[in-house]
Amino acid sequence: MNRRKDRIDELAATSGGGTATLVREAGAVDEKPGVSLIASAWKRLRRNPVFLIGATISLLFVVLALVSPFIAPHDPAVGYLLDKVRPQSNPVPGPEPGFPLGADDVGRDLLSRLIVGSQQTLLVGVVATLFGLAGGLVLGILAGAFGGWVDALVMRVVDVLLSIPSLLLAFSIAALATRATQLTVIIAVAAVQVPIFARLLRGSLLAQRHSDHVLAARALGVTERAVVFRHMLPNALGPVIVQSTLVLATSIIDAAALSFLGLGNPNDRRPEWGQMLGRAQQYIYDSPHLAVYPALCIIFVALGFTLMGESLREALDPKSRR
Template sequence: MSNPLNPENLDPRTKKQKIDSLAAQSGGTGVLTVDDAGHIEESGGVSLIASAWKRLRRNPVFLLGAGITLLFILLAIFAPLIAPHDPTKGLLLDKVRPQSNPVPGPEAGFPLGADTSGRDVLSRLIVGSRQTLVVGVFATLFGLAGGLSLGVLAGAFGGWVDSLVMRVVDVMLSIPSLLLAVSIAALAQQPSQWTVIIAIATVQIPIFARLLRGSMLAQRSSDHVLAARALGVKKSAIVFRHMLPNSLGPVIVQATLVIAGAIIDAAALSFLGLGNPDDRQPEWGQMLGAAQSQIFDNPALAVWPAVCIIVVALGFTLMGESLREALDPKSRR
């Protein structure tokens, strides 16, 4: 004879009432009934950019890097207004004595003193930030443009085009970046700011080309690209409307990191005398090279531009690394 109290013999409605009563007896402010079980509230989707920004604004490393970068950009833009003196005028030239006092020390109105020509060091550092920013940004933009061209060719066509482009990129990557930049800058008959920009941009081209090529090869086998091909969409439209936009994320992140390297390389070329020889347009690397003769007696002339280069490069690096971590699903925390 069957037991009427056995749960298997209970009527379904009785089972439901028993489960609801047990849930009510378990305590808690809200009672979850059987009808509510499995119900999920709908919520709107979050884009990759919105999700990345949500993490970045709580990341102290990103905030520090972004703060340094923003301060540097504002300083470069408003440098002529912020500089207390004209960086080209030797206002303390009468105090320069090659034998006893070649570098006037700090005094009222000149907190960092003057250089061997009596020019205010603080004003030259502030105005020099503009030249440093121009070199870093334009070198990165030119390198990005060249890298995008080669990366699109290699990633979109494949085959012998991919092989040819990648062999050229491999040859460029086999040469140390600074040595390649020095070789290109040394070819110019008259060193200038633009020779530095072209030299650094050429060094950055293979980095962007290889990165974009890898991203586009991954996009070639994606579902939306295969669907577009099946629908008969033109190859140019597939490349520029579907593959390229979805491959630019890692390239843009790399660009923020490249700016830091471009600033350091530009300072190195100017230090070696391959930059703009006109010291009436101050630049941090140029100031660092000019301080060589006073490195033991007055090291502050070299310390200040070196500190500026290090801090700005650190700001771009921290911001770029945080962006890469936020946009890369494999490294999200």
């Protein structure tokens, strides 16, 4: 027994503090400064390779869209290689010096159209998401803040919209327009996103209605309007903002699908990836690269926003934190 005690004392001494350093006062608690939810989420996100990959892809896409008119090697609307287009033997000119990806069927530089097309794709995706978010906020606030028959009416409308496949609903709305334009695509895609945001915000507001800070505000005589907009809504927007990153990826895909089906902007002098994909289908067998490049761009960008959105959701949701 003495030998064992001596051995323990020797190990404690060699650790640098002796046996006294191993003894803590009963009930002592280490005091650490509090960490906000955003700081805690960022601490996890910056170590998450999935988030870093998604954020890098999304950032590169946004930067490319913003500077695309300045870095495109050629004007995407000018048929520089039109004289080399031969409908029978060479309908699509191949790569050559100054045109690394070749040209389309009217001699326009494919690389320049891909670069400039990112701007239109980003514009449609972001504006459609913002419109859908705005509409979802209105319906979600009405349903989640007031409840009763207002909640029942709004949610029945939302259920009907959610029961229809998103692309079919967007196609039906876009087809109602007398003339296909970029605005009709934005409205159609935004209408599909409204019920998603409305249901999510409504659930977040219902969870806030019986929280302690809301009950305390009502007990102090705070007006219902102030309770909703100053106490409930700010604490319910977190999941909605995270969802918007995921919806942005869906909006880009839906907008590309509508343009592919011919319901987008008919003016191909302003290229857009979905529009380029639809135009390339007639050359899919002889020149598949006309469809492969814009399709890869759409997939790559949608993947980036999806990875970033899923990582944000996991970092901010206590139930799914890793």
